Amino acid sequence: MSRFIALRLLQAIPVILAVITVTFFLVRVAPGGPFDSEKAVLPEVKAALEAQYKLDLPLFQQYTAYLGDLAEGDFGPSFKYPGRSVNELIEAGLLVTAELGLYALLIATLIGGLAGIFASLKPNSAQDYIPMSLAMIGICMPTFLLGPLLVLIFGIELEWLPVTGWGDIPGDKILPSITLGAAYAAYIARLSRAGMLEVLSQDYIRTARAKGLPEHRVVLKHALRGGLLPVIAFLGPAFAGLLAGSFVVETLFQIPGLGRFYVQAAFNRDYTMILGTTVFLSTLIVLFNLLSDILAASLNPRLRHQFHTGGMP
Amino acid sequence: MRRLSLTEFRRRAGLWFRLESTQERKRRRGFARFTKATCIGCLLTLVLAACMGGESNVERGNREGGLHYGNGAEPQGLDPHVVTGVPENHLLRALFEGLAVKNPYTLESEPGVAERWEFSEDRRVITFFINPEARWSNGDPVTADDYVWSWKRALHPDMGNEYSYMLFPVVNAEAFAKRELEDFSEVGVKAPDPSRLVVTLREPTPYFLQLMDHYSTFAVHRPTIEKFGKATDRFTKWTRVGNIVSNGPFELEEWLLNRRITMKKSDSYWNKDKVSLNKVVFYPTDNLVSEERGFRAGQIHYTYEIPLAKIPIYQAMEDTPYVQAPWIGTYYYLLNTTREPLTDPRVRRALAMALDRDTLARTVMEGSVIPAYSITPPNTLGYYPPKLFDYDPQGARDLLAEAGFPNGEGWPGLEITYNTLESHRKIAVAVQQMWKDALNIDITIANQEWKVYLDSVTTMNFDVARRGWIGDYVDANNFLDLFLENGGNNNTGFAEAYYDELILNLAPQAKTREERYARFFEAETMLMEQTPIIPIYTYTSRHLIHPSVCGIPSNLMDSLNLRYVWLDADRTSSSQPCESQSL
């Protein structure tokens, strides 16, 4: 097990390094620099700005300087918001996005998991088709379609819930979390249903039942572990997907989170912010994938000997 | 008939009629109960949230004297010599005060940090008398030396201040900023004693006092800045809450990134008795649709803008909170006169004449803008631009035929470049259609992301490019100096030596305002004869303002002076006049 973890950690390092390098050079290639503005900038002013942000150094030197700063955990100053370091901006945005992601994941896992288990208990019946059709709709409806629809129904027509902000008005966290979690609830519902069905038809479940165990013991203690395995393996990619989804949800609901910062930074050519966010998020995703793999491996010993994820048939 | 086993029977009986065993039923029931409980729990939360409304920001603000103001984007920062935007303008003019401020009703200059000023005979030397009561928020008096040091910082070539050109009318300021001059003492700003600031200008500049209300000319507190790092370093923390020292009517209380900036009334401000608001909260509202919803929900008193689609709705309302007024800016299309077929002025004029600006303003822009036929907005402090053409599709066709493209034959094609924004797209699509209908020519449109677009414009890599220019001060000069031959914002290829002469020499040297305006008129006529740009409309400022807000009148600069603002909770309708403050 520890060998598995060590190997996977080792695999993660070149990934992160590749991310840093590719992003660094990609951003520099983009047309339009951070200081281009509608009113022409005097060449002296531009030179002064570039000097302050070390853009006047040769490219490779900038790269090594950046790596050096990175080793100390310093992402550098933001280009767009002078006086703010990227660390600060990431921190501010991260707290919000993490909270949003957590609620969304909770909603997704709870609702999705329950729905899937529920459906799996009586396959091919109404109890099965209805939740699964809803799940399918959830998968097919993009977040940026569901969001406005929910806003239209609950925020504007019924006026039950606020439609902007995060933490300013009580209840403004509900709609964004549901919007973000809905698609994942749908996936998780299907996954848990499939997993549960596969497990419930196994012999050892039949044995447990034959032994006379009460149904909830059978489900909770024996079936759940194996049945939810695909769900747990899914959590890693789900996290990455949640992040992508947060771009949209944060823009829709005007939430000051990391996703929105990232998109804005890309548009603003805020080099350090783009780099910092990319590196940070990539590291998070890699770690999360790793955690998810470890969790899955601990639940399913067969996986420990696979060196690739997706070795599962 | 074959006897079927129980399983066989079940399978054949069809999925819907499958019999349940007792176990399965118990399972299902137990689960159903659990799911039901969760659902009820969720619904309860929703209902609770809905009921928990409480007092809105506007209601609470009216009660406590706090204004909730939608301010567009999150500011780049709060250092007056570093930032460059309009949202920053409102914030900085609340925190700091310039030598002179603008009266929001008349746009005339009024005493700020300077209690009065005197002009020399030739109007090239201005002596500002600093108000002895003017204080920094930490109690230090504001002195003329603060200004000398601050202007040195603003002009310093290492600072990278994009607005340093605001101070270029001052003798030798430009040379210092371009490193042609090392010694700041040769720049025309001196403090013979702490209460007097003597400014020497290159030539008489009628709008100079207006510039004193722009944040790039504000004074900053030297000890504070030097405490946190080098004076020309952009990244120091001197503007943070708790660090910042300012001299304006409000002090910084809270700065939550991307959430809000809260300011409270300053105790050290010399004119604090005239300030009615106790608190101002600025919200970053870059999404217009959300901002308008926030306004309706009572979250803010004032919106920065309004989505186009909402304008007709608000205009049709009786007693509408919608306020629209001309704004000192022009929306126009740049024409690259160095590219075929735009090298021919007849082609350019034909394109300008084939645009139905009235229909455009009425339909695409929902009647919220004013058609423009020249670069300077009308009535810029009494100056009216020339109008050399009008909407004339037949005339345009004739001109185009004369230029060699009768009925659009042989037209090589043209592309309109614009930066990605819904309203720009709408206009470009409409213009494309208008030119097709009137002149039978094919036009393509292309949107570019902001930075790419800026790059294209600067490197003149376009045929027709959309442009907007908002004035920094109310004077025709800051529109006409765009088209100087070496103007960094020219981007059209237009260059006339006499035009430069008029703008740079003859107009500033005029003795009277009439003479000066006559020179401008001459120059602008020269400009529009060549039609290097196609003016489309004059900007308007558009805001939703809650009726309880008094003291934000419309003016050409869309200039806010928070000193004049007060909240009247009893004023529930916009048609009710604002009773003056009882101060």
Add this chain to the structure above:
Amino acid sequence: MSDSGLTAIQDAEKGTSLWQDAWVRLRKNKLAVFGLIVLATMGVIALLTPWIAPYAYDAQNLDLGATPPSAEHFLGTDIFGRDMLTQIMYGGRVSLAVGLIATSVALTIGVTWGAVAGYVGGRTDAVMMRLVDILYALPFMIFIVLLMVVFGRNIILLFLAIGAVEWLTMARIMRGQVQSLRQQEFVEAAVSLGLPARTIIRRHLIPNALGPIIVYTTLTIPSVMLLEAFLSFLGLGIQPPQTSWGLLISYGAETMEEYPWLLIYPGLALTLTLFSLNYLGDGLRDALDVRGSKD
């Protein structure tokens, strides 16, 4: 035993090909059939759009503006006065095209990669799959946003970028398939005949691995379409004057209070198509995959 039982045994012995079996099973799945019909209809409409669209694509009527559904305009008009039905049809062309083309890109790269890795095995396989793992871990969404911001309006780039994200899982599946097929006797026979690897992969392995490939392709198209819609929503995908369902939805979302039909109809079109694709894919998976049964 009765006659019917005997006939049943004889029928079973007649033998059917995998495809025929699969088709029979698929036909029974009502939802999958529904999906197939919807998709076929959409496809036909998309192909014939330039001829059957009620209005010209760029026919705008500024004075009309946005109007709700009426007799002249079945699905209403947008803010330029352009017919929504026409817009949705043309948007569908683009969205479906992006879906198909990007998926083909992913398919080509992924299948080839996976087949080679699975067949050759050993070191090469390890290296190739390690690369896939590394790429899999990259947060592609972030890169795509950056790529589109940087290089913008190029629709070719959009295809490539999206295709480049989706090929990875395809490669994995193909590799798994090839690995299990490689053990089979017919492959050993081909090897002993002296056939070059290229031919074996092309003529024996790929056709036999087609089952999961088809299923996965049908399931990739919707996620590609979602990705395109997502990018267009952020302003980074399809650019005007071209239109796509994603773009239409993003415009509709802005004005959904005043003109809800601008959001609802494109949204419906997209959701319905994705729905159909997903159910078809599910149905195909159930039909082709002998192992994973539901009950």
